[in-house]
Amino acid sequence: MNEPLTTVRGLAHASTQASRPSACPGLMRIVPARDGGLCRIRLAWGELSAAQARVVAQVSLESGSGFIDATNRANLQIRGVTEERDAQEALVSRLVDAGLGPDTPDSDDQRNVMSGPLAGLDSHAxxxxxxxxxxxxxxxxxxxxxxxxxxxxxxxxxxGERLAMxxxxxxxxxxxxxxxxxxxxxxxxxxxxxxxxxxxxxxxxxxxxxxxxxxxxxxxxxxxxxxxxxxxxxxxxxxxxxxxxxxxNLGFALDRDVEHWRRPASDARLRFGVRRQGTGDSVCVGAQVPLGRLDAATLLALADLAPRLRMTPWQSVMLLDVPSADAQAVVDQLAALGLATNPDEPFARLIACAGSQGCAKSFADTKADARVLARSMPPKGDVHLSGCARSCAAAHRVATTLMAVAPGRYDLYGNAPEALARHLTIEQAARWLARSHLDA
Ligand code: SF4
The missing domain is CATH 3.30.413.10 (Sulfite Reductase Hemoprotein, domain 1)
Incomplete structure (x- = not known):
């Protein structure tokens, strides 16, 4: 979507958060967006520790806008990063020292390996x-x-986890x-x-x-x-x-007799609420980040709730290692922070790209419009608001897509390539969704 604005070599410095040798500098790209630089943080198997989450929140306040996106590749990205070179270097340095950068310079992009949010934690895998x-x-x-x-x-x-994108x-x-x-x-x-x-x-x-x-x-x-x-x-x-x-180039023969294998279905609703974590007494607790956007205060609060966090490809978060006795209290605190803890909540079923506040290509403020739509969502069905045809927020098929065509105006698509309705306001789209829900 964006060309690199700059690359910043992380500078080694002493850090109480250091989890790898600070003698290992790394390059992390900061790409331009309408609301400032965007610093992507690639998370192996979507995981970061509470200490790392605190670093991300702190640097987003110091060198960014204080907002952090949860991405559909189970990564994080810091928004609104300043153009000021020293501040960018300080941001990257802090991330690298916290163990959130690449192992070797110039290899940050080669960490694009996604796994399920419950990798290593699902006893049914x-x-x-x-x-x-x-x-x-x-x-x-x-x-x-x-x-x-x-x-x-x-x-x-x-x-083979039960929860997999x-x-x-x-x-x-x-x-x-x-x-x-x-x-x-x-x-x-x-x-x-x-x-x-x-x-x-x-x-x-x-x-x-x-x-x-x-x-x-x-x-x-x-x-x-x-x-x-x-x-x-x-x-x-x-x-x-x-x-x-x-x-x-292989020292063994590939077995081509796999034509009939089919992957058992996964259940995306397992990303919500309390799940057993492996075979011990700990549980993981999941919730949806509304429209994939966290503020630093919320990320800091999440870090106080659990020692490890896993981001998911649904732009949601799972808190790990929660003692089972604390599970309901953690669910309640997630809800109090504004996260959706139930798969039927509107913000569990709505996704929106950066929109015109964050992307010059967008025809509409998709996130603001999604918040309006959330107030009148029918009880079932997922909706994706996209600022343009690139569809950055949804790499997977969503039941209904609202494609922006002008500020506050959307074409509505279902499964077919042809639009079902054109140039709708958000209120008209909400009424259309309500009618189609009643007809279903
Ligand atoms: S889908 Fe949204 S974020 Fe992606 S390029 Fe289009 S307007 Fe920008």
Whole structure:
């Protein structure tokens, strides 16, 4: 969406929050937006400690607008970062010292590996993918050639958790099919129905890093400069040509007999409320961040509620390691902070992109309009407000999309590519949604 405004090399300095050697500087990009610079913080498996959350909140107050976005890749981004160079360097330095930067310079973008919010915490999962995700992120950071990949080039590793975002297309996706085997695919999602494109091949868990390495280097070998994503390459090369190249670089044979595998459904509602965390006495407590936007005070309050936080691809948060005896009190405090703790609440079913306050491309103030719509949402159904056709806030399909066409005006889409209604005000859209809910 945005070109880099600047890159800032984190400067080593003593920090009480340091969780990795401060002798390791890193580059984090700050990209321009209408409301100032945007500093993306990539979180391995979406997780940050309470101490790291406090650092993010503090630097957002010191060098940004005090607002932080929860993204649909389970990351955070600090909004409104000043253009002042020293302040930017101080911000990046604090993040790097807190363990929120890359391991090596110039590799921040190579941490684009998403996993489920309950990775390693769901006793129903087939395996804990956290160590594998950690290995893949480390491998991609260390390999300088892989730094040529687009910042948007993204991987997904699925351990078979009951809560998983399965509808975000990824350049490479891997899903566990047993405790020691994965299937994988390119430029898409794990198949869930008979109509979905099947997995391409299966591989034992041990050689997955070797497979991913071969896939990424094959992509770089074949891609022309304008082909930045796997789907672009597939417009030129067939799956068989790409897999043939990959196979040449592997020390084992790919098992292609996976055509009938389908991923069991996940339940997105499990991101709300209290869930058992593994097999111990702790629980995790989840809630939706309204419209994906936190202020620093709220993030600080969340850090006081639990020692670890996991961000999710639904722009929500799960608080980890909460003693089960405290669970209801934590739910109540999340609600008091304005987060949606119940999947039927309007703000649990509404998403909106940055809108005209944060993005020059937007035709409307989507977040303000979404707040108006929240007051009259029908009791069921998800709605996505998008400032333009890029649809940044929703990588997955949403039941209803309101596409801005002018300030306060939207075209309304359902499943079909044709609009169901045009140039609606928010109030008209609310009435349209209420009628369609009654007709359903
Ligand atoms: S979808 Fe929203 S945030 Fe993305 S480019 Fe369009 S207006 Fe900007």
């Amino acid at each position: 087939l395996l804990d993918v956290v160590p594998l995700v950690s290995t893949l992120i480390g491998q991609m950071q260390r390999d300088a050639r892989l730094h040529l990949l687009s910042p948007k080039f993204a991987l997904m590793v699925d351990g 399965l509808d975000h297309p990824h350049d490479v996706w891997l899903s566990a099919i047993s405790a020691d085997r994965f299937v994988f695919g390119l430029a898409g999602c794990p198949p869930q129905s008979e109509n979905d494109a099947p997995a391409l091949a299966a591989v034992k868990a041990g050689p997955v890093p070797e497979l991913v390495n071969a896939l990424l280097h094959t992509f770089l070998d074949l891609a022309q400069p304008w082909q930045t994503r796997m789907r672009d390459l597939l417009a030129t090369y067939s799956i068989e040509e790409i897999l043939g190249r990959v196979q040449e």
